[in-house]
Amino acid sequence: MILTNGRLRHKRVLPGFSISLGVSLLFVSLILLLPTTGLIMQTSAMSWSEYWGVIADPRVVASYRVTLLSALAASIFNGLFGLLLAWVLVRYEFPGKRLLDALVDLPFALPTAVAGITLATLYAENGQIGSLLAHLGIKAAYSPLGIVVAMVFTSIPFVVRTVQPVLEELSHDEEEAGMTLGASDRAVFWRIILPSLWPALLVGTALSFTRSLGEFGAVIFIAGNMPYISEITSLMIFVKLQEFDFAGASAIASVVLLTSLLLLLLINLWQARYLRRIRGR
Amino acid sequence: MSIRLSNISKKFGPFQALSPLDLDIEEGEMIGLLGPSGSGKTTLLRIIAGLEGADSGQLYFGDRDVTQVHVRERHVGFVFQNYALFRHMTVAENVAFGLQVMPRKQRPTAAEIHKRVSQLLDTVQLGHLEQRYPEQLSGGQKQRIALARALATQPEVLLLDEPFGALDAKVRKELRRWLRSLHDELKFTSVFVTHDQDEALELSDRVVVMSNGHIEQVNTPAALYAQPNSRFVFDFLGNVNVFAAEWQQSHWRNGAAFLVPPAQPQLQQNGAVYVRSHELALSDKPNSQANLPFEIVSITPIGAEVRVELAARGWRSEQLWEAKFTHHQLQAMGLKRGNLVFVTPQTGYFFAEQGDGTATRLNWPFLPPGSIVFDI
Numbered sequence: 001m002i003l004t005n006g007r008l009r010h011k012r013v014l015p016g017f018s019i020s021l022g023v024s025l026l027f028v029s030l031i032l033l034l035p036t037t038g039l040i041m042q043t044s045a046m047s048w049s050e051y052w053g054v055i056a057d058p059r060v061v062a063s064y065r066v067t068l069l070s071a072l073a074a075s076i077f078n079g080l081f082g083l084l085l086a087w088v089l090v091r092y093e094f095p096g097k098r099l100l101d102a103l104v105d106l107p108f109a110l111p112t113a114v115a116g117i118t119l120a121t122l123y124a125e126n127g128q129i130g131s132l133l134a135h136l137g138i139k140a141a142y143s144p145l146g147i148v149v150a151m152v153f154t155s156i157p158f159v160v161r162t163v164q165p166v167l168e169e170l171s172h173d174e175e176e177a178g179m180t181l182g183a184s185d186r187a188v189f190w191r192i193i194l195p196s197l198w199p200a201l202l203v204g205t206a207l208s209f210t211r212s213l214g215e216f217g218a219v220i221f222i223a224g225n226m227p228y229i230s231e232i233t234s235l236m237i238f239v240k241l242q243e244f245d246f247a248g249a250s251a252i253a254s255v256v257l258l259t260s261l262l263l264l265l266l267i268n269l270w271q272a273r274y275l276r277r278i279r280g281r
Numbered sequence: 282m283s284i285r286l287s288n289i290s291k292k293f294g295p296f297q298a299l300s301p302l303d304l305d306i307e308e309g310e311m312i313g314l315l316g317p318s319g320s321g322k323t324t325l326l327r328i329i330a331g332l333e334g335a336d337s338g339q340l341y342f343g344d345r346d347v348t349q350v351h352v353r354e355r356h357v358g359f360v361f362q363n364y365a366l367f368r369h370m371t372v373a374e375n376v377a378f379g380l381q382v383m384p385r386k387q388r389p390t391a392a393e394i395h396k397r398v399s400q401l402l403d404t405v406q407l408g409h410l411e412q413r414y415p416e417q418l419s420g421g422q423k424q425r426i427a428l429a430r431a432l433a434t435q436p437e438v439l440l441l442d443e444p445f446g447a448l449d450a451k452v453r454k455e456l457r458r459w460l461r462s463l464h465d466e467l468k469f470t471s472v473f474v475t476h477d478q479d480e481a482l483e484l485s486d487r488v489v490v491m492s493n494g495h496i497e498q499v500n501t502p503a504a505l506y507a508q509p510n511s512r513f514v515f516d517f518l519g520n521v522n523v524f525a526a527e528w529q530q531s532h533w534r535n536g537a538a539f540l541v542p543p544a545q546p547q548l549q550q551n552g553a554v555y556v557r558s559h560e561l562a563l564s565d566k567p568n569s570q571a572n573l574p575f576e577i578v579s580i581t582p583i584g585a586e587v588r589v590e591l592a593a594r595g596w597r598s599e600q601l602w603e604a605k606f607t608h609h610q611l612q613a614m615g616l617k618r619g620n621l622v623f624v625t626p627q628t629g630y631f632f633a634e635q636g637d638g639t640a641t642r643l644n645w646p647f648l649p650p651g652s653i654v655f656d657i
Contacts, residue, residue: 173361173362173365174365174366174368176332176359176365177359177365177367177430178367178382179332180331180353180355180359181353181378181431182353182356182379182382183353183379183382184382187382191367191378191382195367195369195370196368196369274369277369278368278414278416
């Protein structure tokens, strides 16, 4: 700090707070805010009753249900399985660990359409996995279950990659302290490890959920797209677009957008409160 | 509860962390495990706790063989170096943890737990912080909470891993005294790890000095200081000056410098003389028994003492020598930087090159029969 004219001025080591913030804001506006605004603009051409008519259309409402339930199932599965995967990757040493670690990112790297086609082939009744499931009387592809499978595939990295660093940071001391105090393995996990992982796990699961809500490419190839049964909301938007009904498409998109934003906001608020307590700020 | 280790050893991969060792700790004793990092002291502590399994040997708590007993069945209190408090729990919840996870049959009622937690927090004088979270506490407070948590289940053995390592000097001293009085009051058996010799000497009933996975010496602080049994213990227990001696013409010689030992045959060989920094005298001329010329490199006041650093002149010493005096003594001597001075050891310990590794304690000036001490 330098004292000039009786006023305290902070001397920064790195210059350019205003420039870096300005550039950041510019790109946030161009990339995030502008399209969002455009979306709202499109819908503003509609009256409230028209808007409601589009978003409350029974077929669209059925697609909300399918999308929400599938995304919920997929994200819960990912929450559990992602935690397990992160746990294995952090806590154990085994041959091929590096490879497994790299594989986790595959869903991000793979074009979602490719994933969709591959999954559809695998889980179809004549596919390798699908035929096995068919023996058990389970129809995977071209059903809501297929949607869940595709959503799980595309959004698993969110959970693993948010939980993994937190798990790595978690010191063994707290677990050992628990054990010296006589806690069983279960008590150690539920009362010591899990509370430390909660924020990351919940954020990862929420990200996985919102990603699943918007997933399109991977899902449509495996979903079968039967109206009222396995149509997802993204497909509804796509259909509207193909009919050149931009306003209608935007209206449905705005519902998805608002749901995702609201959820993320809530999770972030909760996480901030929880972390403030843990970090003592 | 007494603790007995017999033939305990531990390897981490190819690294021998502990060579087979034995140690008896009596009931109610406070033992300090002292050694540099990598000496195996923490490994030993963790083996006693059951956090680490020994590769060989037996461990007894009293008469009970606990070698194969799991850490959670050993009922030891363990205080971690970085406290390891549960960050998502309040101070009270932290302290209550050990009581809450007890099997249902032994578990006290909620009211009893609450009462016990309040008592413990009062014992550690932090009752007013009950509802805080660990991150809102200072280092010293965290340490005391960690201690209260470890004591909640009334263990008979308390193990502490570098308990005051991360605290500043003043808090450290305060907590040391407090821990000692708590120990004397509650009469548990304590073992603590430290690399700070002052801490070990001040706090322990007996000190276990370790290096490279071996126990070098076990004794009371006073005995350890008076009779270090190896060069390592000597080095580790305080600043020490070394005179590498070659036996020539009835003198221990090193370049132009020499010392004359008492006329005992076992001393008449090569070796090293260890001299503590406050067990030597400075003068402006050598005498017939000691000629150790030095130049004064620095004079630094440290609290009540003044440290004088000395560089050997006309002979070789790997390190600067150090002498400590009171301000008063130093003033009387009238020394300045750059002065040439001669050291006469008052007490020295001789480690013979050919010997069993133990030291012979020597005092100067002595009077060899039939000779007169005179200044040269």
